Amino acid sequence: MKVKVSRKEHFNAAHRLYNPEWSDQENERVFGKCANPNFHGHNYDLVVSLTGEPDPATGYVYDMKKLSDVIRHNVIRKFDHKNLNLDTEYFRNLNPTAENIAIVIWRILREQIESKFDLKITLYETERNFVEYPAS
Numbered sequence: 001m002k003v004k005v006s007r008k009e010h011f012n013a014a015h016r017l018y019n020p021e022w023s024d025q026e027n028e029r030v031f032g033k034c035a036n037p038n039f040h041g042h043n044y045d046l047v048v049s050l051t052g053e054p055d056p057a058t059g060y061v062y063d064m065k066k067l068s069d070v071i072r073h074n075v076i077r078k079f080d081h082k083n084l085n086l087d088t089e090y091f092r093n094l095n096p097t098a099e100n101i102a103i104v105i106w107r108i109l110r111e112q113i114e115s116k117f118d119l120k121i122t123l124y125e126t127e128r129n130f131v132e133y134p135a136s
Contacts, residue, residue, distance in 0.1 A: 004120075005061045006049040009071050011080035014041040015096040018085075039083060042125050044101075046075065048109060051118035062117060070112050075105050098125040102133040 016039045017031040027035040034040065048071055052061045082088055084096040090104045102123040110119055124130040 001053060002051050002118075003054055003061050004049050004051040005064065005067075006047050007064055007067045007071060009046045009048070009068070009076055011044050011046065011076050012041060013044060013079050013082050013084050014039040015084040015091070016040070017095055017097060019095065039085070044079075045124035045130075046071070046105065047122040047124075048105075049120040049122070050113065051120070052116060062113075070109065074108050074112055078108075098123055098129065098131045099133070102131045106133050 015034075016036060017034040018027050019030070022030070024035075024037075048067065050062045050067065054061050078088060078090075079101075084091045084101070091100070094100050094104070102121045105123065106119060106121045109121070113119055120136070121133045122130060123133075
């Protein structure tokens with residue numbers, strides 16, 4: 001009997017969507033305002049979900065305090081109030097789209113959370129725009 005548990009966190013970050021192989025005009029055509037050379041920011045909402053079987057001794061799928069600590073230490077601390085392009089190694093050579101940010105967060109957390117748990121990342125870039133990884 002599997003149960004999904006989720007923890008919601010929040011971080012603010014700036015980024016620029018840009019392909020260095022394209023002209024400024026092509027970047028603006030594809031990415032619009034997100035290609036602004038002076039960057040722009042978002043107030044991201046992050047939902048981390050784990051699916052697994054409740055432990056018979058605790059009733060927990062995963063200790064939510066521990067999950068919060070793992071997210072804060074490994075993601076929030078690295079991304080909050082940062083310029084993703086300039087201040088993180090993850091996006092030096094990777095366009096920080098919401099899709100890529102979600103994949104990077106999944107990879108970071110996958111190293112910290114036992115593989116017996118299914119891990120899903122939901123990242124809200126705005127109230128209306130969000131991505132999920134892995135896709136279901």
